Amino acid sequence: MSDLIKITYREAIKQAILESMQKDDRVFLMGEDVGNYGGAFAVSKGLLKEFGPDRIMDVPLSESGFTGAGIGAALAGMRPIVEVMTVNFSLLAMDQIFNNAATLLHMSGGQLNVPIVIRMGCGIGRQLAAQHSHSWEPFFAHVPGLIVLSAGTHEDARGMLLSALQSPDPVIIFEYTAMLNLEKEIPSDSGAVEITKAKVHREGKDISLITYGAGVYKCMEAAVSLAAEGIDAEVIDLRVLRPMDEETFLASVRKTHRALVVEEAWKSVSISSEVVSRIMEKAFFDLDAPVERLCGVEVPIPYPKHLEDASVPQVMDIVDKVKKMLRP
Amino acid sequence: MSDLIKITYREAIKQAILESMQKDDRVFLMGEDVGNYGGAFAVSKGLLKEFGPDRIMDVPLSESGFTGAGIGAALAGMRPIVEVMTVNFSLLAMDQIFNNAATLLHMSGGQLNVPIVIRMGCGIGRQLAAQHSHSWEPFFAHVPGLIVLSAGTHEDARGMLLSALQSPDPVIIFEYTAMLNLEKEIPSDSGAVEITKAKVHREGKDISLITYGAGVYKCMEAAVSLAAEGIDAEVIDLRVLRPMDEETFLASVRKTHRALVVEEAWKSVSISSEVVSRIMEKAFFDLDAPVERLCGVEVPIPYPKHLEDASVPQVMDIVDKVKKMLRP
């Protein structure tokens, strides 16, 4: 086995960009402030110097325009990485992503591939208030034709991009801005990762915690606390929000007979709704109790820390909820 | 009780616009081709002549611009009805709807109301292919701050708009273009309708069919067929997709112990996912069998009739599915 290295989430993404650009000269990065500014979150700092302005392209505020341009470039044989600074601004590019990137292959009878990768910062946790704290994975996960990935760990922050660039189909990658500075250990040779499967991060027998994105480390932390109290939780990171790998979490539920789905997005019509529905449909008779959900409160996220914290599930909320579910 | 009149779905909407404009001179209609063309689907035909161009405003192709302008006008005391011709084009206005209309009240600490009504044609059924056949109710139903209505019947096509214009908060109304020519009988004095509750259209004891939009008449028809075979289905029209009235369908499921959720939207991360989840969470122990779903196939809708038909649940699919569920 290879050595472990300490790395921030930010650095993990950056290395992936760097490596993919070195490997394939069809790859280029375009987005607002990715070049001269060094990336809104300093992810691409230094890359402009390394690759020059043709491959690290600063673009004007024109989300629809440059995302569409990325689609066009992909159609024409390039491998663009389009950075939509954060998901909050992705609505402006939604038409391009949903009506073009997601439909062209099918609508053209298989003629036109759109091998674009769209990365966006996502989530809550920096007191940025209503218009800048969205968790909109559910929108993207609804749309056939897209592959939707959520990088809930450092390995995935690094590996998903590398794999996505091999995909003939459009891939959306959600990155979690609240985790950028977080340091973790990953294998020094960690590279491309599987992008069709969910992952069991911790095995357990009492309950399945099913989550993604910023929920992953939170659930792992909760599982540790729960273990101390004698509750053995299995933690599953969905990773691929579309097409969803249900086998992994169904197998888990068939083993533990109980599940809690945890996500930061608003509760209604969310990823967790879909997970619960699939368990209902395919593992109903394995359940000892109803599956429950801990999700984002359905409110435009407010600015103050205490209200922001109250808007999404925290580790203690997960712990408490599991205890209530198992020891009512 | 009042007389019944025969009316098309189109005429029902038109009467509502007419009546609301006569009643309140703050109301005006704006949208592409609502005036001189008479409405893309002839809904507003004749209204320009009646009310003049200040109140029936043709707008340029600028979905973000004119929807945002509607939000501004609402903030400033008007009661705009913005027609986004069809939901397919709403992505271009999504930022205005989600980041502005839905957030302003909360984000301003209760200072700013946005009493806008946004109507859009929706759904499949006219062989318009991938970019023109979307059912995107799920996106809107995910977003707090919005009231999201689905007019699955002629009474609602007429009544929802009247009620929506009384709301201090932004209301989205989905209208189903495939139903425009459909004639039904409604009470001649039918007017404003309740817009917080789902509706039981048919009582039954064997299974709950939970649906909305274009699924409503389909489920009613299926229920008639099923009745002929001795299966007594209850049919529930969700009507209000956000905030969702769960009481009505939970009560139904507690009675029938079985449910099938039917919708035309793509299956994953949909309205049906949310309904199933709430039943899981709140009526699990009342269930005799897992709740099932019949939804749109996850594919960009193709042009040919046979493939289009195969893309969404048809009456016979519902009948067959229910029979399989009840007599496995």
Add this chain to the structure above:
Amino acid sequence: MEKKKKLDAKEGQRLLHQMILIRRFEEKSAEEYTKSKIRGFLHLYVGEEAVAVGVIQALTEEDNVLSTYREHGHALARGVDPKAIMAEMYGKLEGCSKGRGGSMHLFDATKNFFGGNAIVSGHLPIAVGMALAAKKQKKNKVTCCFFGDGAAAEGEFHESMNLSALWQVPVLFVCENNLYAMGTAIRFTHSVQQLEKKGPAYGIESAAVDGMDLLAVMEAAEKAVKMIRETGKPYYLVCNTYRFRAHSMFDAELYREKSEVEEWKKKDPIPKFQDFLLKENLISAGQIAEIETAVEEEIRKAIAFGEDGTWEETGDLTRFVYSETQSI
């Protein structure tokens, strides 16, 4: 002037053939629509033939062409097989998009014909991206993008113009100003109606031309393409034209006077060009009759091909939602 001298008989006849083919093809399509052989939206190009033919003749086979939902003319002028187009509108597997797209979504990658885009203005950013790719790949490839006067009001027009000029990419924007966006006259959609005046705001070389005059369009297009190839910069060409028929088959044409249409029909590009050829002795009356006969035969074959085509198996509905091969 110079142009007129250069045109030889063979080329003149070829172009006339194209225009007549488009005209008859559209007339036949309308007929097939009333017979319900073609369904969905059908937007005809009658009256505007000189634009597609005049512009596309200036391109090479390597160049890219993108168009709107009113694209039969562009596809035909591009050399897409009329049989494959008709089969597409019949919804058959032999169609140029395997029947999935219908009238609004003609694609033929072998001809570098990229649709067939039904979201107004949605293909402009894509065109910019394809041109960007050509620049990066150092290919001598112009990307030509057709769109309407209505499209120029969308934000994507602004973003695309700016991006193309900023990046200096070889794209030819062709605005087909037929004075109406559906039923909305240009005076209701643009504050400045000489649409060529929008170009200088982006520093883009711009021109307007009489789109009813094939020779004028040819000359303008050749000049534009020459400049693009020489400088690598974008060019914006406004072709002032008129559609003789309704916007689509759903249009009652309430928004314009019959007399206006009649006035414009006097400028019909086909007799005009025919007369020119006759006057210059580049064609004989007999040769014109031969063209008409040949076109009739082509269309007869196209219809037969459509009729004889196969329906895609319903079981293949979800093919090409994602790619079938992982390497492209």
Add this chain to the structure above:
Amino acid sequence: MEKKKKLDAKEGQRLLHQMILIRRFEEKSAEEYTKSKIRGFLHLYVGEEAVAVGVIQALTEEDNVLSTYREHGHALARGVDPKAIMAEMYGKLEGCSKGRGGSMHLFDATKNFFGGNAIVSGHLPIAVGMALAAKKQKKNKVTCCFFGDGAAAEGEFHESMNLSALWQVPVLFVCENNLYAMGTAIRFTHSVQQLEKKGPAYGIESAAVDGMDLLAVMEAAEKAVKMIRETGKPYYLVCNTYRFRAHSMFDAELYREKSEVEEWKKKDPIPKFQDFLLKENLISAGQIAEIETAVEEEIRKAIAFGEDGTWEETGDLTRFVYSETQSI
């Protein structure tokens, strides 16, 4: 010229007071940010004071003002209580948005100050709509909308300019061209960098002015507002200015030379205006010192007010997602 003659001592001192208040307020905010009293994104207006002060003094209390996330200056110039602004940034209930919005979302309906909008360009359509409402309501009300050079590249700029000119509504677009959109210099965002040249493409009366010169801005704004009131038409004013500080507190300023910043600091609008007042004997050194002291006191009070403010109860998190009263 004429302007300079008209300015009396009292008014001159009031305006100087405003500029100094904004400057000191921003400096203090930065300080509070480093103390973690203020969180989220913080965008300072230092260097650009003459724009907000010069434009807003030309408006009446009835007029509407909309701004971006860099809006402290506009709020202060508009007369929003500095205490309420500071409390807002402290996240307290006494803030002008009840603490929900923070720095990027200042609102004060009593001052007709409508944000505080953090999606770049998202408020332009809203401004057009408010102006449209004023026109419909026959109110003598100008709507003034501030935005940046970056914003002008967004599609919504194009749509809003066109709509305002088409509809002839009383809106004043003020582009604060500070040469950067975050870290992207204007040469990377606009193909034509004299942004006032964009106005004629819409037939909108346009002008550019030295935004570092209060008197020049005042004169230009007064002329613009006068024209708007007289004609009811939109006006587009570009104020060329510069931000002395980083884009936000997360900005390492890699994209510009220190020397460039120093060069611009020589044009600091505050000493310039101060010198003018001194030279014209409209103020004495002692009076300037008094203003500084008064401002210091105001800011001290604002901080104390913020400190003493109350945190909203977590239980009230979901207040105002929807209105609490049904009639507005």
